[in-house]
Amino acid sequence: MFSAVDEFVAATLLDEDEALTAAVESAEAAGLPSIQVSPPQGKLLQLFVRLVGAKRILEFGTLGGYSAILMARALPADGRLITLEAKQEYAEVARQSIERAGVGDRVEVRVGPALEALPILEEEGAGPFDLVFIDADKVNTPNYFGWALDRTRAGGLIIADNVVRGGTLGDAADPDEATKAQRRLHEELCGDPRVSATTIQTVGVKGYDGFLIALVEGA
Numbered sequence: 001m002f003s004a005v006d007e008f009v010a011a012t013l014l015d016e017d018e019a020l021t022a023a024v025e026s027a028e029a030a031g032l033p034s035i036q037v038s039p040p041q042g043k044l045l046q047l048f049v050r051l052v053g054a055k056r057i058l059e060f061g062t063l064g065g066y067s068a069i070l071m072a073r074a075l076p077a078d079g080r081l082i083t084l085e086a087k088q089e090y091a092e093v094a095r096q097s098i099e100r101a102g103v104g105d106r107v108e109v110r111v112g113p114a115l116e117a118l119p120i121l122e123e124e125g126a127g128p129f130d131l132v133f134i135d136a137d138k139v140n141t142p143n144y145f146g147w148a149l150d151r152t153r154a155g156g157l158i159i160a161d162n163v164v165r166g167g168t169l170g171d172a173a174d175p176d177e178a179t180k181a182q183r184r185l186h187e188e189l190c191g192d193p194r195v196s197a198t199t200i201q202t203v204g205v206k207g208y209d210g211f212l213i214a215l216v217e218g219a
């Protein structure tokens with residue numbers, strides 16, 4: 001039922017072209033896991049990019065480039081997206097798909113563990129960012145969030161995928177480290193005046209999960 005609804009939404013409201021389909025297919029053909037955001041979620045990311053008028057985007061977790069392509073397409077011509085991917089072979093697949101989708105000039109894929117990429121970004125003076133999408137190794141989501149929060153402009157958004165984790169977010173006794181990390185992130189944000197945030201549970205072709213969406217407040 002969830003899949004049928006996603007398919008209906010895709011058929012009516014979304015505009016997936018050949019390059020996007022090809023991005024998913026070539027990721028699959030190369031043996032990458034099929035864990036990209038769903039098409040309706042990808043459209044939501046595009047709407048966020050446009051709503052904040054983003055020009056600088058940072059993504060944690062490229063996979064085959066699906067979400068990066070969508071967000072990059074919502075950028076203006078002078079917008080830039082940096083996306084961090086631990087695996088060289090995934091990054092290669094992503095680069096090809098990004099090129100084929102016509103956004104190669106706006107997107108840079110960096111290979112290596114994101115935590116190692118951050119000091120380099122810092123040194124280069126990358127940012128401030130308008131939008132950060134956190135979708136890599138889930139145990140590090142709070143670390144990525146903390147780094148991003150100091151480098152996202154007021155009025156910018158930080159979005160973290162996979163925080164609900166089949167509903168385990170609501171279970172204080174859940175032993176999974178990834179779930180504990182999402183609970184810790186929520187607890188850290190509790191009462192933090194620098195952000196105003198919410199978490200929205202989602203169902204769809206990718207099962208039951210959810211996004212944390214945080215607006216960075218002014219100084």
Ligand code: SAH
Nearest residue numbers: 036037061063066067085086113114136137
């Ligand atoms: N954002 C993508 C999906 C990302 S899936 C989309 O929606 O299209 C999560 C990705 O994070 C995987 O490709 C995985 O290899 C990558 N990843 C895992 N650990 C990482 C790390 N420490 N640093 C950077 N990327 C990592």
Ligand code: DHB
Nearest residue numbers: 035036037135136161162
């Ligand atoms: C996984 C990662 C994701 O980003 C996602 O949306 C779903 C699953 C995973 O690592 O299993």
Ligand code: MG
Nearest residue numbers: 035135161162
């Ligand atoms: Mg995800």
